[in-house]
Amino acid sequence: MIEFRHVDFSIDGNAILRDVSFSVARGRTTVILGPSGSGKSTILRLLLGLYHPDAGSIFVDGVDVTHINASRWREIRSRMGMVFQQGALFDSMTVGENVGYALLEANGDDEVEVAPAVRHYLELVGLDPYLIDRMPDQLSGGMQRRVAIARALAARDPMILLYDEPTTGLDPQSAERITDLIVQLRDQQGKTAIMVTHDIPDAFKVADAMTILEQGRVVFEGSPDALISVSTPFINQFLAPFRTAMGAASRRFEAATRRGAPPRTDPQRGGTP
Amino acid sequence: MPVIRAILERFRSVVEGVQDLTLFTVETLRALFSRPFYLRETIHQLHFAAIGSLLIVLVSALVAGQALAIQLVRELANSGVKGQLGHFMVISVVRALGPVLVGMVVASRMSAGITAEIGAMRSSDQLDALVAFGTDPIRRLVVPRVIALVIALPALTILGDALAVIGGGWVGLQYHLPIESYYAGVFKFLTPKNLLVGMIKPFAFAVLIAIVACWKGFRSEGGAKGVGVSTTQSVVIASVGILVTDGICTRLIFRLLGW
Ligand SMILES: Nc1ncnc2c1ncn2[C@@H]1O[C@H](COP(=O)(O)OP(=O)(O)OP(=O)(O)O)[C@@H](O)[C@H]1O
Numbered sequence: 001m002i003e004f005r006h007v008d009f010s011i012d013g014n015a016i017l018r019d020v021s022f023s024v025a026r027g028r029t030t031v032i033l034g035p036s037g038s039g040k041s042t043i044l045r046l047l048l049g050l051y052h053p054d055a056g057s058i059f060v061d062g063v064d065v066t067h068i069n070a071s072r073w074r075e076i077r078s079r080m081g082m083v084f085q086q087g088a089l090f091d092s093m094t095v096g097e098n099v100g101y102a103l104l105e106a107n108g109d110d111e112v113e114v115a116p117a118v119r120h121y122l123e124l125v126g127l128d129p130y131l132i133d134r135m136p137d138q139l140s141g142g143m144q145r146r147v148a149i150a151r152a153l154a155a156r157d158p159m160i161l162l163y164d165e166p167t168t169g170l171d172p173q174s175a176e177r178i179t180d181l182i183v184q185l186r187d188q189q190g191k192t193a194i195m196v197t198h199d200i201p202d203a204f205k206v207a208d209a210m211t212i213l214e215q216g217r218v219v220f221e222g223s224p225d226a227l228i229s230v231s232t233p234f235i236n237q238f239l240a241p242f243r244t245a246m247g248a249a250s251r252r253f254e255a256a257t258r259r260g261a262p263p264r265t266d267p268q269r270g271g272t273p
Numbered sequence: 274m275p276v277i278r279a280i281l282e283r284f285r286s287v288v289e290g291v292q293d294l295t296l297f298t299v300e301t302l303r304a305l306f307s308r309p310f311y312l313r314e315t316i317h318q319l320h321f322a323a324i325g326s327l328l329i330v331l332v333s334a335l336v337a338g339q340a341l342a343i344q345l346v347r348e349l350a351n352s353g354v355k356g357q358l359g360h361f362m363v364i365s366v367v368r369a370l371g372p373v374l375v376g377m378v379v380a381s382r383m384s385a386g387i388t389a390e391i392g393a394m395r396s397s398d399q400l401d402a403l404v405a406f407g408t409d410p411i412r413r414l415v416v417p418r419v420i421a422l423v424i425a426l427p428a429l430t431i432l433g434d435a436l437a438v439i440g441g442g443w444v445g446l447q448y449h450l451p452i453e454s455y456y457a458g459v460f461k462f463l464t465p466k467n468l469l470v471g472m473i474k475p476f477a478f479a480v481l482i483a484i485v486a487c488w489k490g491f492r493s494e495g496g497a498k499g500v501g502v503s504t505t506q507s508v509v510i511a512s513v514g515i516l517v518t519d520g521i522c523t524r525l526i527f528r529l530l531g532w
């Protein structure tokens with residue numbers, strides 16, 4: 001379980017987060033949405049102890065992490081896997097060393113021993129295991145992103161996963177594979193997750209709960225269904241592109257059905273709707 | 274008034290910088306004496322520092338040694354004591370020129386390299402990623418670099434000293450000074466005390482270069498431009514710091530030896 005209670009945070013006197021409260025139930029996935037600069041990544045950094053709140057408390061599995069010492073932090077962090085927004089792959093290490101990073105740290109750099117696990121996690125995110133000896137800068141941006149996801153999953157089998165825009169910059173197939181994976185990790189392994197994204201369809205696909213930020217404040221917390229029925233100016237504006245797209249798609253669908261043609265024609269079987 | 278305010282502001286930021294560097298140094302010292310120790314990274318850094326700097330150190334030492342010898346041999350010949358070239362060379366190279374020269378050459382290369390590398394890691398969130406994976410970045414990045422330089426710089430200084438002295442002998446030959454009498458002077462004054470005076474300094478320089486470079490990398494802000502600024506500052510602080518440390522070390526050692 002993760003909970004933020006009235007968290008304030010500022011950098012150099014600029015308020016970044018103001019009175020942020022929300023919670024993520026165990027085994028659930030919460031999506032954090034919000035415009036660029038609204039403080040989404042900052043929330044994940046606070047959760048990892050990379051930043052410390054000015055006021056309020058943060059709870060991880062019932063422990064108030066606001067005032068714990070360095071060794072307690074290491075223990076708390078070991079339960080979390082983080083996918084950084086920019087990937088943050090270690091560029092002096094190979095793909096294999098990146099994905100196996102936590103395992104190599106634990107077993108004293110025995111690469112032969114961790115290779116099978118590394119291959120398994122690469123396949124899980126849809127990457128060819130032959131990439132294991134490449135350097136990160138020899139991969140495309142989308143491939144780097146997936147290596148970062150594999151690295152987070154391989155880390156000491158974390159029960160909490162933090163994804164900072166995991167599908168941004170991926171082609172639709174890869175993005176779908178990642179969102180499927182996030183859903184699957186929750187359903188089959190009971191992982192708790194926070195996913196930050198700009199992609200509203202992706203958000204609806206994975207979210208059990210949604211938190212929307214605007215300029216460092218929480219303006220909505222609730223289920224995806226509840227979000228649909230909310231109508232404040234900010235949320236209307238925020239969801240407008242999505243609603244328009246959905247509306248257009250459903251109008252096209254209806255029009256096509258009225259004409260008696262199925263939305264996707266199959267020439268072999270003819271045009272039966 | 275704005276001028277005074279600007280000066281005060283600058284003074285305050287320097288004081289804060291010194292304070293921060295001190296904390297960083299304490300953290301590094303603490304990490305030096307605790308586990309885990311990253312042997313592979315240390316060997317990698319040692320290779321980069323020692324083997325990577327070898328050629329430029331040797332070339333600059335040889336050339337600087339010759340330049341110094343040319344100056345000395347003329348004055349000595351005028352006073353009719355050309356035979357003292359070996360003596361003067363070994364004193365000035367081993368005690369003064371060698372450590373500073375090698376320190377400067379290594380500083381220009383290593384300060385820039387280390388700050389740029391760690392600064393780039395900072396701006397691409399790799400330092401945060403290390404923390405997220407439970408690794409102490411000071412232990413993983415700073416300690417290996419400090420140890421590597423503490424081993425590499427004294428070793429390079431010995432080689433640089435040797436090449437500078439050899440360069441001096443060559444100049445002596447051109448001025449018809451027999452090689453045997455040159456080296457007789459060299460070895461006569463290559464005493465433990467003279468070596469001590471010269472060989473304490475590279476250890477201090479090594480710690481200075483490595484810690485300042487890592488610190489500037491860790492604190493770099495603002496992407497590629499920020500890394501550029503930190504890299505410049507790191508080279509400047511290390512170079513000036515070497516000269517200042519040299520002055521302080523020399524005075525201290527002379528006092529200790531009662532000279
Ligand atoms: N190191 C910093 N110094 C000063 N301000 C910062 C710093 N890091 C972030 N900010 C500010 O904090 C605010 C929130 O940043 P954050 O990275 O959390 O946004 P975000 O919601 O993740 O945006 P995006 O969707 O673009 O990733 C921004 O307004 C940003 O300007």
Ligand SMILES: [Mg+2]
Pocket residue numbers: 040041042085164
């Ligand atoms: Mg962000």
